[in-house]
Amino acid sequence: MRVNSRLPLQRCAMTAAVIAACASFPAHAQWIPNYQNFTVQRLGLTGPSHTGTSGEQNSSVALFAPLGFAAGTSKRFVGPDVRGLASWSFNPNTGLSIQTGLTTPAHTASDGTQISQPQFLTPSGHTAGYSERKAGLATGRNTWAFSPATGLTTPTGFTTASHTSPLGKQESVISFQNDAGVIAGWSDRYPSLSSPSSEFRSGANTWVYNPTTGLTIQTGLVTPVHLTLNGDSLSLNTFLNQAGQVCGESIRVSATNLDLGTNSWVYNPATGQTVQTGLFGLTHTNPLGFQRSFNTGQSQNGTVTGVSLRYNQASGQNAWTYSPATNTTTVIGLTGPDYTTVLGFQFSRGDLLNEAGQVAGSSQTAQEWAPGSRSSHTWAYSPATGTTVRTGLLGAAFTAPNSRHESFNRFQSESGQIVGVSLRFLPSSAANGYTAWAFNPATGVTSPIGLSTTGFVGSSGYAFVILNGQNSSGQVFGASSLITGVSGLNGEATWVYRPSSNTTVRTGLTGATYTGLSGEQRSTNNFQNDAGHVAGMSERLQFSSSKGFNTWAFNPSTGVTVQTGLTGAFNTGATGYQFSVNEFQNASGVVAGYSQRISFATTVYGQDAWYFDPATGITHPVIGSIRTSDAATYSQARVLTADGFMLGQYRLYLSGGTSQLRAFAFRPDLGFTDLGSLASGGLTSNGWSNLADVNSADDFRAVVGTGLVTGQTLGQSAFLMKRPTGCDSIDFNNDGLFPDDQDLIDLLTVLAGGACSTGTCSDIDFNNDGLFPDDSDLITFLRVLAGGLCE
Numbered sequence: 001m002r003v004n005s006r007l008p009l010q011r012c013a014m015t016a017a018v019i020a021a022c023a024s025f026p027a028h029a030q031w032i033p034n035y036q037n038f039t040v041q042r043l044g045l046t047g048p049s050h051t052g053t054s055g056e057q058n059s060s061v062a063l064f065a066p067l068g069f070a071a072g073t074s075k076r077f078v079g080p081d082v083r084g085l086a087s088w089s090f091n092p093n094t095g096l097s098i099q100t101g102l103t104t105p106a107h108t109a110s111d112g113t114q115i116s117q118p119q120f121l122t123p124s125g126h127t128a129g130y131s132e133r134k135a136g137l138a139t140g141r142n143t144w145a146f147s148p149a150t151g152l153t154t155p156t157g158f159t160t161a162s163h164t165s166p167l168g169k170q171e172s173v174i175s176f177q178n179d180a181g182v183i184a185g186w187s188d189r190y191p192s193l194s195s196p197s198s199e200f201r202s203g204a205n206t207w208v209y210n211p212t213t214g215l216t217i218q219t220g221l222v223t224p225v226h227l228t229l230n231g232d233s234l235s236l237n238t239f240l241n242q243a244g245q246v247c248g249e250s251i252r253v254s255a256t257n258l259d260l261g262t263n264s265w266v267y268n269p270a271t272g273q274t275v276q277t278g279l280f281g282l283t284h285t286n287p288l289g290f291q292r293s294f295n296t297g298q299s300q301n302g303t304v305t306g307v308s309l310r311y312n313q314a315s316g317q318n319a320w321t322y323s324p325a326t327n328t329t330t331v332i333g334l335t336g337p338d339y340t341t342v343l344g345f346q347f348s349r350g351d352l353l354n355e356a357g358q359v360a361g362s363s364q365t366a367q368e369w370a371p372g373s374r375s376s377h378t379w380a381y382s383p384a385t386g387t388t389v390r391t392g393l394l395g396a397a398f399t400a401p402n403s404r405h406e407s408f409n410r411f412q413s414e415s416g417q418i419v420g421v422s423l424r425f426l427p428s429s430a431a432n433g434y435t436a437w438a439f440n441p442a443t444g445v446t447s448p449i450g451l452s453t454t455g456f457v458g459s460s461g462y463a464f465v466i467l468n469g470q471n472s473s474g475q476v477f478g479a480s481s482l483i484t485g486v487s488g489l490n491g492e493a494t495w496v497y498r499p500s501s502n503t504t505v506r507t508g509l510t511g512a513t514y515t516g517l518s519g520e521q522r523s524t525n526n527f528q529n530d531a532g533h534v535a536g537m538s539e540r541l542q543f544s545s546s547k548g549f550n551t552w553a554f555n556p557s558t559g560v561t562v563q564t565g566l567t568g569a570f571n572t573g574a575t576g577y578q579f580s581v582n583e584f585q586n587a588s589g590v591v592a593g594y595s596q597r598i599s600f601a602t603t604v605y606g607q608d609a610w611y612f613d614p615a616t617g618i619t620h621p622v623i624g625s626i627r628t629s630d631a632a633t634y635s636q637a638r639v640l641t642a643d644g645f646m647l648g649q650y651r652l653y654l655s656g657g658t659s660q661l662r663a664f665a666f667r668p669d670l671g672f673t674d675l676g677s678l679a680s681g682g683l684t685s686n687g688w689s690n691l692a693d694v695n696s697a698d699d700f701r702a703v704v705g706t707g708l709v710t711g712q713t714l715g716q717s718a719f720l721m722k723r724p725t726g727c728d729s730i731d732f733n734n735d736g737l738f739p740d741d742q743d744l745i746d747l748l749t750v751l752a753g754g755a756c757s758t759g760t761c762s763d764i765d766f767n768n769d770g771l772f773p774d775d776s777d778l779i780t781f782l783r784v785l786a787g788g789l790c791e
Helices: 016-021 741-751 775-785
Strands: 039-043 057-064 070-078 081-091 096-100 114-121 127-132 140-147 152-156 170-177 183-189 203-210 215-218 235-240 246-253 259-268 273-276 291-298 304-309 316-323 328-332 346-353 359-364 376-382 387-390 407-412 418-425 431-440 445-449 465-470 476-484 488-498 503-506 521-528 534-542 545-555 560-563 578-585 591-599 603-613 618-622 635-640 646-653 659-667 671-674 688-698 702-709 715-722
Touching: 057 114, 057 688, 057 702, 070 114, 070 715, 081 127, 096 140, 114 170, 127 170, 140 183, 152 203, 170 235, 183 235, 203 235, 203 246, 235 291, 246 291, 259 304, 291 346, 304 346, 316 359, 346 407, 359 407, 376 407, 376 418, 407 465, 418 465, 431 465, 431 476, 465 521, 476 521, 488 534, 521 578, 534 578, 545 591, 578 635, 591 635, 603 646, 603 659, 618 646, 618 659, 635 688, 646 688, 688 715, 741 775
Parallel strands: 057 715, 081 114, 140 170, 259 291, 316 346, 488 521, 545 578, 603 635, 659 688
Antiparallel strands: 039 715, 057 070, 070 081, 081 096, 114 127, 127 140, 140 152, 170 183, 183 203, 203 215, 235 246, 246 259, 259 273, 291 304, 304 316, 316 328, 346 359, 359 376, 376 387, 407 418, 418 431, 431 445, 465 476, 476 488, 488 503, 521 534, 534 545, 545 560, 578 591, 591 603, 603 618, 635 646, 646 659, 659 671, 688 702, 702 715
16 A cells, blocks of 8 residues: 555635635554554354364464455364364455365364365465375375355366275375466376285376366376376476466386386367477487477467477487467577587577567587587577577687687576676686676677676686576676685675666675675675665674674665664674664565664574665664563564555563564554554454464555454464455544535545544545545545545
8 A cells, every 4th residue: 555645635616614624635644543444354264173172273374365365274173182274265255264175084084184275376266275185094185176256165186096096095286276277287197906016106197177167187198109008197297377378298108118208298278189399300209219308488378498309329409499379399599510519419408488488598519528628508599580699708708728618597587688607717728707697689799797896806817606686677686706816705795787777786785894804795685676676685794703794775776775774772782793684675675674682792682673765765663562671572574565564573562571472564654553453443343352463465455364363362363454445434524414514524624634523534545545645535535425436
């Protein structure tokens, strides 16, 4: 949720009373009452089977979707004893938690134990998971899918005789689920012989479950060469995209059950067919029929990249890309004379695939088999032109006297920028470290990136670099080693590469506090967002001895690194020890972390959460309660939302030396509040004693976590806190009279920072869009007041 920054209304064409109330809105909102309208609902299962004889109930949220759907588990009880876990799914449209999973006799032990676990949850509430088999000697697990539309759990996977051992074992596994609820998985096959060894699988079949039809459909290749003598097969899933296309691999066998490799395939839901991909002609088949193809990537439009082994006199492998539009597989990579030996050896692989179908890969040169002359050249393939372009650094420092060259790909952006490293060489052809580079697809140029000035290159040219990541705009963050002498490592310095200016900027903290006697400095990266904000840590050094770590944030707008975290007296030991950690970063560059509380030299007696705001450059301490006896504290961020709210857990210290864990919410303009204080009408009226922890949140409109309901002393309960949607009542002042001028006058008065005439006015976010104070709340109120719709 964000506070709107639009200019307030300055004029009101209304009655004199209304005009008198019209004024500029306040600079920012306050926790009370603007946010004190959350409802708190219990999630999970609470019936007799989920309540112990002592009254214990215990539920947890495992998965949460942005629209308020949730999935989790509740402990099962038989008398006082815990007998497994039951899975459940919560539907915000009905407000109900429904038990999911399989609870048949086959999934129930003689003592009543059942164990079900949710594993996947879609934004629309489709849940997928597994249930353990418990009857008699039967073991394994069966998979299932839950539909919020029907409220039913449907078994998925295969449970036929060929997928059941003589003792009743069945084993199905979910590999993937996409946002539409399509599930890809596999089920083990078992031989029919009734011997102890027959409990071990003899293969596996892959499958796809379609929630629209409720059917499980077999995928994979099942031609004669993919079946054993007794009809067994072995397939595995490798990818599933949002269109429901599945990639996988199937084992090949001979007529005498000899291993003949693997073939890659893709399942197309539009046709319901599995088609073989990869290369499987004469060059890629040995005289015995052996073939081996693997998938290495899949895009959302169904493009697949992979590799297939070559079986001529010298072997090797080729990289390829598969187009679903043409159902063709194309060889890619460097395959010219320099990359093909006299005997026909070629070796290429595709490393990275983006949504445009561009592939970053590498190919070995024809000199591969000459002693000590291995060369691996990186390249970029463009489907738009059908061409492969060599990448990497090609100068003298990166080519040994024997012509050896090695480059490696690390990341590729959606625009096709590729980032990698190239090996450096000494005149003796010995390896001499690495240099990072970036390939620009628009210019076809590869440029060195990272730090290469004095201190980062040894006397013989040694350098070493680590690449941590690349964002959507192509900014790269990484680290370069500080070098002394020939190749002495003297720490690490962090940096960002900015493609717009083709420059590298050093980040991290580098003052005297962070520099040892020999000049060593050590910084590490933790996060980078798409806007280019980076968060990291730098080690504090005193005479080369570690004195903890300080956190920092790099602002791409200013190009400056600033220290974050808490460094006051409570967070500093007697000898200067400090220890801060970054935990979250959002798209705006806000960072959440914690700093330890230190006594004496390095004794930890608590920790304080903090919130760094890049707009102001201020680190805000987030402290909910302090123990009076020794100033101990505990607070920790659990969630940092896109709209800038930190949600977490703190320890509330009570009189008598007791304490209690509580959930909190924080934003700099609103301050700190116990999360339970935002419940409409108070937490007690919602049936809760306290909210103890936060698991996840949909910005700050819906929050899930755990706490205690009223009267609960054992276990824990799962909760959903949710702000209302749609418009509030036009009886803004809640005096029971509406529509009337006084509601509008009170709304304008409260918007301007004044007091409500009745003392019981609603919050000022009338349309519940999360923006306030803003013009649209007043405009919407006037429209609804006149009989219009809330839009």
